[in-house]
Every structure is written in structure tokens, then in C-alpha cells.
Amino acid sequence: MAIKRCVVLFLHVALLLLAGSSPAASQLAEGYYSKTCPNVEAIVRGEMEKIIGVASSLAGPLLRLHFHDCFVRGCDASVLLNSTKNNLAERDADPNMSLRGFGSVDRVKAKIEAACPNTVSCADVLTIMARDAVVLAKGPFWPVALGRRDGKVSSAVEAANELPPSFGDIPLLTKIFASKGLNLKDLVVLSGAHTLGTAHCPSFADRLYNFSSSYAADPSLDSEYAKKLRMKCKSVDDKTMLSEMDPGSYKTFGTSYYRHVSKRRGLFQSDAALLTDAATRNYVHRIATGKFDSEFFKDFSESMTKMGNVGVLTGAQGEIRKKCYVPNY
Ligand code: HEM
Known part of the structure; x- marks a missing residue:
């Protein structure tokens, strides 16, 4: 009987861990x-x-x-x-x-x-x-x-x-994601959210100008693409110009982000970093083929579910705010 209880408890804990979920x-x-x-x-x-x-x-x-x-x-x-x-x-x-x-x-x-x-x-x-x-x-x-x-x-x-900062490399990003109960797969999958939206120059212009003493631009960034981006962002602190992170389809959720990253056209260092680790690089190249869109959609759904469970308050914790910008009084 005791063994059965232990097995049930073990399965329960294993399921929670698999789901990346806290008891809350x-x-x-x-x-x-x-x-x-x-x-x-x-x-x-x-x-x-x-x-x-x-x-x-x-x-x-x-x-x-x-x-x-x-x-x-x-x-x-x-x-x-x-x-x-x-x-x-x-x-x-x-x-x-x-x-x-x-x-x-x-x-x-x-x-x-x-x-x-x-x-x-x-x-x-x-x-x-x-x-x-x-x-x-x-x-x-x-x-x-x-x-x-x-x-x-x-x-x-x-x-x-x-x-996570836009200049994050894999060790740093892994550490930050792990601190939220998210793993390396969640990192490469959730980075796929950059299929939507735009970014301001200060988030990536370091890569275009004075990246290091020996290179004008970040060598991990495709040089033709860097040239195009320099035409848009005239200086590191240009705060008005916006760049699409998934050029051509920044309002449509899809897998083209991974095609850009695989061609060294990811906008942030954190996007480029996905090519520096074997597991994340393999994922980028696999999804970039365009043959596994439904796999990415399934992965994204799972990782979003995990992210949506991070540190939630439940039961009697916190409150139900009346207006989202101010606590209840
Ligand atoms: C892996 C670590 C991540 C880093 C370093 C990062 C960094 C950034 C930066 C710097 C911007 C541009 C901000 C700006 O200049 O306006 C941005 C935009 C964006 N990020 Fe991320 N991000 C990360 C992960 C994620 C995740 C996990 C999601 C969602 C699941 C996400 C969704 C977005 C979206 C949708 C935009 C575009 C927002 C807009 O159009 O205004 N990012 N991210």
C-alpha cells in the first residue's frame, strides 16, 4: 500500500515537473x-x-x-x-x-x-x-x-x-529562463514570438556600429543585412525608427523568423545566439525548412502554456483588480 502511495506521489510530482508547473x-x-x-x-x-x-x-x-x-x-x-x-x-x-x-x-x-x-x-x-x-x-x-x-x-x-536583455548569449538567457522554470527548448521556441512586431534601434544598433575594436559590425550578423539596417538606424540612439523583426511578415505569426535567424538575419544578439548552441541551432534549422510549421505551432502552444503558469497567484493570494493600472483600495 505504502509503495503504491509513493508511486502515485512520484507520478504526481513528475507530471508537475513535466508541465513546468508550480503547485499554484x-x-x-x-x-x-x-x-x-x-x-x-x-x-x-x-x-x-x-x-x-x-x-x-x-x-x-x-x-x-x-x-x-x-x-x-x-x-x-x-x-x-x-x-x-x-x-x-x-x-x-x-x-x-x-x-x-x-x-x-x-x-x-x-x-x-x-x-x-x-x-x-x-x-x-x-x-x-x-x-x-x-x-x-x-x-x-x-x-x-x-x-x-x-x-x-x-x-x-x-x-x-x-x-532578458537583447544582448543576452545562450548561458545568460538559459539562466534567466531556468529561473522561471523554462528550459532551453522553451527559449528557442518562445523566441519565435519575434515573428511578430517591431523593434527600436537602441535594441540592436550596437550590432551595427563599433561592435568591437576589430569589427565595425557584429560578425554574426549578415553583412548585407547590416548594411540595410544601418540605412534605417543612422545612429545607436535613434529612438524613432522601427525595424520589423521578421521583415515582410511582421503582422503574421509563422515560421519565417527562423528562416531569417538561420541566414544570420536575426535582429538581436539574443536571436543570433540561437545559432551558437547545438540544440537551439538544430531547432532553428529544422523549423526554417518550412516543413515543420505544425510542430512549431504545437511547441509554441506548449511553451506559452508553461510561461502563462510562471509564478501565478491563486486562491486567496493577491486580489481581483477592478482597474488594471491601480490596486483596489
Ligand atoms: C529570449 C529572450 C528575449 C529577448 C532578449 C527579447 C528582446 C526583445 C527586444 C529588445 C524587443 C524590441 C523592443 C523595442 O526595441 O521596441 C522585443 C520585441 C518583442 N518581443 Fe522579445 N525578447 C525575448 C523573448 C520574447 C518572448 C519570450 C516573447 C513572447 C513570448 C517575445 C515577444 C516579443 C514581441 C512580440 C516583440 C515585438 C513588440 C512590438 O512590436 O512592440 N520576446 N523583444
Whole structure:
């Protein structure tokens, strides 16, 4: 009997580890609001269709907002809180100055509050919005387990320390991802999110100018591509110009990001770094063939599910914020 119990316990722990889930994440459930707000996902989808319908370039920013939320204090909507007189919040940290989409989250949350007051967290709203952003950009659908609660704390210092920098190499990125329970496969798969969206010059212009004493540009960047990028970003601190990370299809979710990376045309050092490790390089080249799109879509869905479970608050933890930019009083 004791042996049987041990085996059951072992299987339970193994399943949690496989899913990359914390015990709190296992309290999330797909039908979490089935009695209290049964239409939550339909309402979010309806609003997202309107938002993406008029501003298709918002799909990337909304996906990134969820990622930046989950990597700092877990997926608790702490990235959405405004700074106060006494506290500089995550959204005002350097790496978050280029985040967009806050207004869209407020708009969707207001619709949800009108239908089901004080019931659905901002963290859940953002998680569903990120999934729908991918779907509406022609990417995969995955079911989202719900029940996250909203945090009350948001710190710019933590955001600056915990988000991966664009100059990250594999050891650094692996370490940061591992600290969130995500592995090397999640790193190469989730980097595929760079199929959507744009970047400002300061995120990559170091690679174009004075990269090292012996090279004008980063030698891991295709020289023709570097030339094109230099025409766009005239200086390292040009803050106005935007570059597509997946040129030609930055509003469509697909596998062309991996084709760019495999040709040494990834925009950031973190993208280029994927070619420096055997496992991530093999993945990039495999998906770049265009023969394994459905495999990437499945992998992306799985890694997004793991990311959406990072450090979640559940049960009596945190609160259900009324407005996403301010804690309840
Ligand atoms: C692997 C580590 C990562 C690094 C170093 C990184 C870095 C960056 C940087 C520097 C930008 C451009 C910011 C700007 O200049 O405006 C960016 C944009 C973006 N990132 Fe990442 N990122 C990483 C992983 C991820 C992940 C895991 C996701 C989502 C799952 C993601 C989604 C995006 C999206 C969608 C954009 C475009 C946003 C827009 O259009 O405004 N990134 N990333």
C-alpha cells in the first residue's frame, strides 16, 4: 500500500515537473469562470477582433506585454500597474519603455467588469488577450487555464534585473529562463514570438556600429543585412525608427523568423545566439525548412502554456483588480 502511495506521489510530482508547473499553477483550470463569468473568453475575443481589426500591429505588443508580465513576479498583471509618488513600477523600467497595448487591456477589462464585476483578474485577461493576439495573427490556438489573481506590488528595479536583455548569449538567457522554470527548448521556441512586431534601434544598433575594436559590425550578423539596417538606424540612439523583426511578415505569426535567424538575419544578439548552441541551432534549422510549421505551432502552444503558469497567484493570494493600472483600495 505504502509503495503504491509513493508511486502515485512520484507520478504526481513528475507530471508537475513535466508541465513546468508550480503547485499554484495546478490550481488554474480551463473552466474556472464557467459559473461566475461563462462568456469571459467570448468577450475578450470579440474585443480583440475589434482591436486587431483596426490596429493589426498591436498583436506583437500584446503578446510581449504578457511575456514581460510573467517574467517579473509571475503572471500577476504587475506590469500593468502605474507608478505612484513613492514607487517606480515595472512599466517605467528601461526595458519596458517600449511596451505598448496598455490602453487595449484597460478597454477589454472594462467590458469584462461590465459583464462580471469583481470576478476576472487582469492577469487572466492579459493571458487570454495574448493567446488571441497570436490566433488573430494566424498563429495557433491553445486552451488557457484560468484563475490567476492580481499582484499588488510592481517594481521597476525587479523588471530591470529580471527581463532578458537583447544582448543576452545562450548561458545568460538559459539562466534567466531556468529561473522561471523554462528550459532551453522553451527559449528557442518562445523566441519565435519575434515573428511578430517591431523593434527600436537602441535594441540592436550596437550590432551595427563599433561592435568591437576589430569589427565595425557584429560578425554574426549578415553583412548585407547590416548594411540595410544601418540605412534605417543612422545612429545607436535613434529612438524613432522601427525595424520589423521578421521583415515582410511582421503582422503574421509563422515560421519565417527562423528562416531569417538561420541566414544570420536575426535582429538581436539574443536571436543570433540561437545559432551558437547545438540544440537551439538544430531547432532553428529544422523549423526554417518550412516543413515543420505544425510542430512549431504545437511547441509554441506548449511553451506559452508553461510561461502563462510562471509564478501565478491563486486562491486567496493577491486580489481581483477592478482597474488594471491601480490596486483596489
Ligand atoms: C529570449 C529572450 C528575449 C529577448 C532578449 C527579447 C528582446 C526583445 C527586444 C529588445 C524587443 C524590441 C523592443 C523595442 O526595441 O521596441 C522585443 C520585441 C518583442 N518581443 Fe522579445 N525578447 C525575448 C523573448 C520574447 C518572448 C519570450 C516573447 C513572447 C513570448 C517575445 C515577444 C516579443 C514581441 C512580440 C516583440 C515585438 C513588440 C512590438 O512590436 O512592440 N520576446 N523583444
